[in-house]
Structure formats: structure tokens, C-alpha cells
Amino acid sequence: MISAKLTPEQRLQKAVIDIMANPRYVALSGVLMIGERKIVDGVPTACTNGRDEFYGREFVESLNDRQLRFLVLHEVYHKLYRHLTTWRWMFDKHQQAANMATDYVINIKLVDDNKDKFATMDGNLSRGCLDEKYRGWDSAKVFHDLMQNAEESDGGGGEGRPQGFDEHDWDGAQEMDPEEQNALAREIDEAIRQGAMIAGKLGSGGDRSFDDLLETKIDWREALREFITTTCTGSDYSTWRRPNRRYVGAGMYMPSGISEQIGEIVIAPDMSGSTFTPTMMRAIMSEVKGIAETVNADAIRVLYWDTEVCADERYEGDEIKNLMGTTKPMGGGGTVVQCVPDYIAKHQIKAQAVIVLTDGYLGGDWGNWHHPVLWAVAGNKSARPSVGTTIHIEAHDM
Numbered sequence: 001m002i003s004a005k006l007t008p009e010q011r012l013q014k015a016v017i018d019i020m021a022n023p024r025y026v027a028l029s030g031v032l033m034i035g036e037r038k039i040v041d042g043v044p045t046a047c048t049n050g051r052d053e054f055y056g057r058e059f060v061e062s063l064n065d066r067q068l069r070f071l072v073l074h075e076v077y078h079k080l081y082r083h084l085t086t087w088r089w090m091f092d093k094h095q096q097a098a099n100m101a102t103d104y105v106i107n108i109k110l111v112d113d114n115k116d117k118f119a120t121m122d123g124n125l126s127r128g129c130l131d132e133k134y135r136g137w138d139s140a141k142v143f144h145d146l147m148q149n150a151e152e153s154d155g156g157g158g159e160g161r162p163q164g165f166d167e168h169d170w171d172g173a174q175e176m177d178p179e180e181q182n183a184l185a186r187e188i189d190e191a192i193r194q195g196a197m198i199a200g201k202l203g204s205g206g207d208r209s210f211d212d213l214l215e216t217k218i219d220w221r222e223a224l225r226e227f228i229t230t231t232c233t234g235s236d237y238s239t240w241r242r243p244n245r246r247y248v249g250a251g252m253y254m255p256s257g258i259s260e261q262i263g264e265i266v267i268a269p270d271m272s273g274s275t276f277t278p279t280m281m282r283a284i285m286s287e288v289k290g291i292a293e294t295v296n297a298d299a300i301r302v303l304y305w306d307t308e309v310c311a312d313e314r315y316e317g318d319e320i321k322n323l324m325g326t327t328k329p330m331g332g333g334g335t336v337v338q339c340v341p342d343y344i345a346k347h348q349i350k351a352q353a354v355i356v357l358t359d360g361y362l363g364g365d366w367g368n369w370h371h372p373v374l375w376a377v378a379g380n381k382s383a384r385p386s387v388g389t390t391i392h393i394e395a396h397d398m
Contacts, residue, residue, distance in 0.1 A: 008039045008060040015068045022118060025073070027199040030191025031080050034184075045165055048075045049172030050084035051184050062124050070110060070119035074128075074166060077106045082188065083139065084173035085181065089222045090143045091170045096163070097150070101143035103129040103164045128165045140219035220376070223391045224284070224355070225291050228265065231353040231372040232295045263352030264299045264314075265292050266371075268340045270358035271331030272306040277378075280393065281357060282324060284376055288355060289323050301349060302327055307334040307363070309343040338367040345370070360385070 006014065016032055019025050035051035043056040053075045060068060078084065083102040090098035107130045111121055121128055134142050176184065267288055269281055285302070292300050299316035300323060303309050310331035315323050337356065344351050351371045358375065360383025366375075373388035381392055 008055070008057050011065070011068060012037065012039055012055060012060060012072070015065065015072045018065075018069055019072060019076075019119075024113060024118070027192075027195035028073075028076060028080070029198070030195045031076055031188060034079060034187055034191060043167065045167060046071055046075055047167035047169045048078050048084070049169040049176075050079055050082065051176070052172075053079075054169075059124070064123065066117060066120040067123050067125050070114070070121050070125060071166070073110055073119055074103075074106055077110070078102065078168070079188065080192070081105070081139075082185070084168065084170055085185075087139050087143070088170065088174070089219070090140070091168075094143075094147065095170070097143055097146045098170075099164055099168050100129050100146060101139045102168070103166075104131060104134045104142050105137065105139050108132070108135055125165045127163065129163075140222075144221075220284075220391045220393045221287055223389075224287055224374070224376070227355075227372075227374045227389055228288070228291045228353060229295055232263070232265065232297060263297070263350045264301050265297050266301045266303060266340075266344065266349065266351045266354040268303045268305055268337075268354060268356045269329065270306070270335060270337075270356070271304050271310060271329060272333055272335040280378055281329075284355075284357060284393075285327070286324055289320055292320060297352065298350075301351070303340055303343060304329055304331045305337070305339055305343075306331040307336045308339045312343075312347075335361065335363045337362055338364060341367050341369050341371075359383075 016037070020029050020032060035048075035053065037053045038055070039057050039060060040054050041057055043054045043059075045059045046053070046055045048054070053072075055071070055075075060071075063071065081102070087098060087102060090101060107121060107128050110119060111130065114120065121130065134145075137145075173181075265288060267285055269285075289300065297320075299314055300320055301315075302311070302313040302323075304311040304313075311328065313327055315326075319326075335358070337358070340354070340356065343349075344354070354369070354371050354373045356373060356375050358377060360375070360377045360380040366385045366387050369387055375383075375385045375388055375390045376393055377383045377385075377390060378393050383392075384390070
């Protein structure tokens with residue numbers, strides 16, 4: 001029941017103490033202590049910038065103790081999962097869908113964890129995002145589903161669905177300077193480690209799956225796009241209309257390079273019985289094709305390889321659009337990736353960037369490269385290439 005004698009500030013403090021005293025949430029204690037937590041008049045419900053939490057006075061007064069505990073846990077889990085920084089790219093695409101995607105992930109976990117009604121998503125919280133469909137999904141996968149459904153139906157990133165019961169202060173998260181953001185990331189990491197350690201020692205029966213949180217989730221599509229757009233930027237001439245982002249952080253306003261001609265983007269699929277399934281390979285190659293068209297690449301070259309390059313396919317102009325329908329995978333056998341940079345050098349291929357699709361189980365080292373290289377590694381989280389950039393991909397991410 002609502003505690004009539006307590007002020008909203010006192011009730012908020014009581015909710016935090018109740019959560020910390022619950023063995024189920026002992027691992028959250030460190031994260032609960034991060035940042036400020038305030039009752040304010042200018043917030044209609046509640047929000048966080050990834051560090052600080054703000055709760056609307058009237059909204060808190062409308063909740064009973066169980067609902068208030070759920071609300072506090074919801075905001076703390078946004079901080080725990082680093083939603084306001086990890087998934088910023090989703091906000092840049094569509095704010096509403098980004099808010100919903102992160103909420104769906106949190107709420108289904110909290111409802112599952114609170115079968116005993118310690119914290120409940122009812123009353124004024126019932127308008128929150130909750131859907132059994134998204135069980136086991138991460139926020140990126142939910143976001144892509146929301147956007148796809150919106151395109152097929154209402155055209156707006158999730159209109160017509162539950163809109164959530166809190167706000168997300170994405171701009172506030174961005175207003176932190178790099179030092180503050182790095183300090184916050186370290187503080188959360190340490191809180192997660194300490195919390196998991198305490199839960200293990202106490203045998204509390206709480207959530208001990210925090211180890212996964214120490215490895216920030218990155219959507220492979222966005223990582224791929226970032227790699228290509230960063231490496232495939234020519235400099236035939238400069239423009240002051242768009243500042244060079246590399247220097248903005250240092251307080252220097254410099255022109256960015258513009259090029260009418262971008263070199264070739266090379267895709268190098270490992271054909272040695274890799275765990276890269278045809279579906280995964282097609283999904284990645286399709287993404288590369290779309291990005292290549294955006295950056296105006298001269299061509300896409302596909303080099304199928306095992307111990308040597310088994311097939312060399314080059315697509316340029318309108319041919320790029322037909323890549324998926326005409327490519328013919330070839331190869332099998334061993335795995336010696338050095339054959340790819342050797343082939344590029346021998347045939348004087350003007351590679352702007354190389355994307356290697358592999359499971360990371362190589363019959364040798366990671367090779368000697370003279371071009372930017374991105375490793376798209378499937379089903380092998382232990383793979384740590386010694387050169388280039390790495391993204392880890394699982395079948396369920398497709």
C-alpha cells in the first residue's frame with residue numbers, strides 16, 4: 001500500500017533500501033549507488049541519463065510500493081545495461097523505437113524475476129512495453145523488428161504499440177564529456193564485478209549472469225557500416241561545410257574530405273567449412289552491398305578462399321545490385337588467411353577496405369595486411385585477431 005506518512009523523497013529512498021535488502025538484487029547494490037537520484041517537478045514520469053535518475057513527484061505519488069520498486073529497478077537496469085550509450089545509434093535513427101526496444105528487454109526480465117510480486121508492473125506502469133515475443137532478444141534485435149514492422153504497417157517505428165512509462169535522457173547522456181563517460185563506464189564495470197562477486201560469496205540466488213554485461217553489445221550492422229564509412233572516405237577535395245569529426249573533439253574545425261571515387265571494397269569469405277552459414281554470409285554481403293552503394297564505391301570484389309583464393313568476382317556499377325543473385329561460392333579445405341593479402345598484392349587490387357568472414361579457426365596467424373581489415377567472426381567469441389577490427393556475430397543476430 002502507499003505509505004501516506006512518507007514524502008516522495010522518503011518513499012524513493014525506502015524503495016532503494018528495500019531493493020538492496022532483497023537477496024535477489026544484492027548484485028545490483030553497486031549500480032544502485034552510482035549517480036544521483038532525485039524527486040523533481042519537471043519530469044512527468046521518470047528518466048535516466050545513464051548515470052543519474054530523476055523521478056516525477058506526482059508520478060511517484062501515484063504508485064504503490066511494489067510499483068515504485070519496479071520503476072526504480074527499471075531505471076537502474078537502463079544504467080546497468082549502458083543503454084544510453086550502447087544503443088545511441090538507435091536513437092539517432094528513431095527515438096521512439098529506441099526507447100521501446102530498450103524497455104521491452106528490461107521489463108520482461110523484471111516481470112520474470114518478480115513472480116513473488118516484490119516489484120510489479122501494474123497500475124500506471126501497465127502501459128509499459130512488455131511482449132513475450134521478445135523473450136531472449138537484445139535491444140538491437142527488438143529495434144530492427146520494430147522498424148521492420150513499422151515499415152510494413154504504420155510507417156513510424158512502432159506507433160500504435162505501448163509507448164513505455166518512462167523517458168530516456170539520450171541528450172543528457174551525450175552532454176557528458178568523454179572523461180565523464182569513460183569514468184562512468186569504469187564505475188559500472190567495477191560495480192558489476194563487485195556485485196557478481198558478492199552474490200557468489202553469499203550464495204544469494206540472485207542474478208549471477210552479470211559477466212556478459214562486461215562485454216558491451218554492439219550491433220554488427222552498425223559496426224560494419226561504421227567501419228566502411230570511416231575507411232572508405234576519399235579526399236579528392238575538401239569541404240568546410242561538413243567538419244572533420246576526427247578533429248572536432250580536440251576543438252579544431254577542419255574540413256572533411258570528399259571523393260567522387262572510392263576504391264574497391266573486398267569481401268573475403270572463409271570457405272573451409274566455417275560456421276558461417278549461407279544465411280549469415282548472404283546477410284552480411286547484402287549489408288556490404290547496400291553500404292557500398294551509399295559510399296559510392298568503385299566496386300565490390302568477392303574473394304572466396306581456403307588455403308588459396310579459389311574465386312575472384314568483381315562487381316561494379318549496376319552489377320553491384322545483382323551481386324547476391326550472381327555470386328558463386330567456391331572452395332573448401334584448409335584455412336590460411338595470408339593467401340588473401342598475398343592475392344591482393346599480387347594482382348594489385350586497389351582495396352579500400354577488406355572484410356573477412358570467418359569462424360576464426362585458422363591454420364596459421366592472422367596475416368600481414370596493408371589495408372584496413374574487418375574480421376566478421378562467427379560462433380567463436382574467443383577469437384581475438386591481432387590486426388584490424390573485429391565484430392563477433394551469432395546466427396540469432398541475423
